[in-house]
Amino acid sequence: MTVFAKGATSPAQLSALSQSGYQTVGLDWTVSPRFAREHTQGRVALQGNCDPSVLLGGQEAIRKEVRELCWGENGFLTCAAEGIKGGWIVNLGHGITPGVKPEDARFFLERVRAECTKKSREDQPVRSSSCFLSCRLCTDFLLAFQDV
Amino acid sequence: MTTTSPAAREAPQQIDHPVPPSVQSYSFPQHPDTDFPPLTNDALLQSAQNNTDPLSLSRPPPIWIMRQAGRYLPEFQAVRKEHSFFTVCRTPELACEVTLQPIRRFEGLLDASIIFSDILVVPQAMGMEVQMLGGVGPHFPHPLQSPDDAQKRILDRETDVFEELKYVYAAITKTRHGLEGKVPLIGFCAGPWTLFGYMVEGGGSRTWEKAKAWAYKTPENAKAILQRIAEVSAEYLVGQVQAGAQVRYPRFPPLKVVTNSSFDSSFKSSTPMPTASPLTVSTPSSSPTSA
Numbered sequence: 320m321t322v323f324a325k326g327a328t329s330p331a332q333l334s335a336l337s338q339s340g341y342q343t344v345g346l347d348w349t350v351s352p353r354f355a356r357e358h359t360q361g362r363v364a365l366q367g368n369c370d371p372s373v374l375l376g377g378q379e380a381i382r383k384e385v386r387e388l389c390w391g392e393n394g395f396l397t398c399a400a401e402g403i404k405g406g407w408i409v410n411l412g413h414g415i416t417p418g419v420k421p422e423d424a425r426f427f428l429e430r431v432r433a434e435c436t437k438k439s440r441e442d443q444p445v446r447s448s449s450c451f452l453s454c455r456l457c458t459d460f461l462l463a464f465q466d467v
Numbered sequence: 468m469t470t471t472s473p474a475a476r477e478a479p480q481q482i483d484h485p486v487p488p489s490v491q492s493y494s495f496p497q498h499p500d501t502d503f504p505p506l507t508n509d510a511l512l513q514s515a516q517n518n519t520d521p522l523s524l525s526r527p528p529p530i531w532i533m534r535q536a537g538r539y540l541p542e543f544q545a546v547r548k549e550h551s552f553f554t555v556c557r558t559p560e561l562a563c564e565v566t567l568q569p570i571r572r573f574e575g576l577l578d579a580s581i582i583f584s585d586i587l588v589v590p591q592a593m594g595m596e597v598q599m600l601g602g603v604g605p606h607f608p609h610p611l612q613s614p615d616d617a618q619k620r621i622l623d624r625e626t627d628v629f630e631e632l633k634y635v636y637a638a639i640t641k642t643r644h645g646l647e648g649k650v651p652l653i654g655f656c657a658g659p660w661t662l663f664g665y666m667v668e669g670g671g672s673r674t675w676e677k678a679k680a681w682a683y684k685t686p687e688n689a690k691a692i693l694q695r696i697a698e699v700s701a702e703y704l705v706g707q708v709q710a711g712a713q714v715r716y717p718r719f720p721p722l723k724v725v726t727n728s729s730f731d732s733s734f735k736s737s738t739p740m741p742t743a744s745p746l747t748v749s750t751p752s753s754s755p756t757s758a
Contacts, residue, residue: 320715321515324658343515345716364517371533399522406514407521407528414534421540421572428530428576435527 321345321366325413333358348412353393356403364406365395369427371411374419378426385427389434400439409435481551483598486634487558493637495709503711504648511579511651515714529578531653535569536583542568552599553591556584562638563645570650579650579714582639582707586657586718589700590666592631594624603670610669614681614688621666621692628702635703636710643711654712656703659696661718663689 322336323345336344337359346355346367355365373384388409389396395407409431415424496502506512510529513519521528537543543565546555555561565583587597587605598606611617629636643652660678665671667678682689704715 320717321653323716323718325718342517362517364514366515395528396521399520404520406517406519408511408514409528409530411533415532415537415539417538419539424532424539425573425576428532428573431530432527432576435521438522 321408323366330358334360337362343406343408345410346412351393352388352395353398353403356398356405359405361404364408366408366410368410368412371413371416374411374415374423374427378423381423381427382430385430385434389431390437390440396435396437397440480601481554483551483553484557490557490559490634490637493633493640495636495706496640496711499709499711503643504646506648506651506713508578508650512713531577531579531581532569533581535577535581536565540568540572542572552585553588553597556588556638557634559634559638559641562635563641566638566642566652567645570646577650579653580642580646581653581655581716582635582642582712584635584638584655586655586661587665588632588635589656589696589703590662592628592703593621593626593696593699595620595666605665605670607665607669611666611692614685617688617692621695626699628699629706632703632706636706639707639710639712651713652711653714653716654704654707654710655716655718656700656707657718659693659700662696662700663693666692 320341321343322339322341324332324336325347327333327336328347328350333344333350333355341363343364343366344355344359346352346365348368348370350368352365352368355368359365369384369388373380376384388394391397395409399405399407510524510526511531513524514521514529538547546561546565550558550561555565562583566580570577570580585599585605590607591597596608598608600606611620639652639654646652664675664678667681668675672678700717704717707715
């Protein structure tokens with residue numbers, strides 16, 4: 320089960336949520352992934368937490384913020400690469416808003432997939448948004464190569 | 468001259484239709500493990516159990532978007548143009564359709580679906596009228612007025628969760644089939660404080676001051692109401708699992724309006740936590756309890 324307590328971002332609240340019996344804790348967008356990991360200590364998976372307003376900011380903003388969410392100094396994947404434990408479910412930090420263009424929502428999903436196929440901050444982008452294969456195909460293809 | 472706003476004049480109030488007769492004969496699937504198409508993408512279930520780190524998965528970490536079946540999609544707007552918000556919630560075919568819309572549009576890019584519904588179906592099931600007003604949001608024409616009022620309308624009233632909410636269960640079961648096993652289906656409910664807030668304030672609030680004042684003035688009464696909401700919610704969540712939901716997702720209020728000590732006590736006393744084994748589709752073997 321997942322618990323989402325918007326606004327519960329203090330160390331004490333994150334710590335309490337991570338010991339409440341739920342397996343996943345949803346985060347709103349005001350907390351950094353590293354901070355949330357520090358105060359949940361690998362006890363739970365974390366879900367989140369891109370600012371929903373980013374999707375209203377155009378594709379360059381989306382590209383930059385997704386990069387930050389994943390591979391910024393305190394990003395989810397930067398933390399994971401450092402060996403900090405805990406699962407991650409990518410999501411926004413609150414609901415998507417009515418003004419978002421569907422193609423920008425798609426761009427967000429594609430950028431998340433692209434960043435998530437990298438194994439380190441230094442990895443070059445492995446796929447552009449103009450990829451003609453579906454992302455899942457691309458991803459599986461690349462992962463298959465990494466296993467070889 | 469009338470006093471209605473231009474927006475209200477342009478968009479005449481839609482009628483909330485009752486649950487269609489086809490829902491009356493609904494029953495839970497007998498064999499939830501085998502009745503549904505096999506799940507081909509379990510990335511969400513793996514990560515949600517905290518079994519895997521994002522870089523050690525055989526595929527990228529799972530992704531879904533809160534409110535992904537929503538107004539930003541033109542195909543959703545098209546359905547809502549014809550049907551009121553709660554009519555969509557109450558009609559399994561419509562709820563299934565809008566739940567599937569983002570999965571279709573973003574084929575291969577989303578790893579989960581979440582049943583289209585609303586947290587306020589629970590107060591409705593508990594006997595309260597809720598309207599969804601265009602441009603305003605949810606509105607309770609008759610919010611709870613006083614502890615006596617709540618005693619009569621909430622605490623002295625039995626809620627038959629299955630009968631009141633089987634339209635959601637029917638939508639979940641239908642959607643599990645409609646998904647063809649492509650991604651798991653998430654069910655959800657609100658936390659008791661959130662619902663108590665709406666039931667007392669009559670709608671959304673920045674401060675939730677009526678609900679907080681109520682809890683400070685008559686803590687025992689507030690606690691009894693929260694407990695009742697928690698019991699109904701727990702039974703509702705267990706029912707969602709029995710209907711086919713694979714992940715449960717209780718939502719809590721913006722906690723900035725709750726003090727640290729009340730956060731602690733409300734959280735511990737009224738968090739609905741079904742005893743079902745988490746993240747499985749098996750039917751829970753024991754009755755729900757509050758954690």
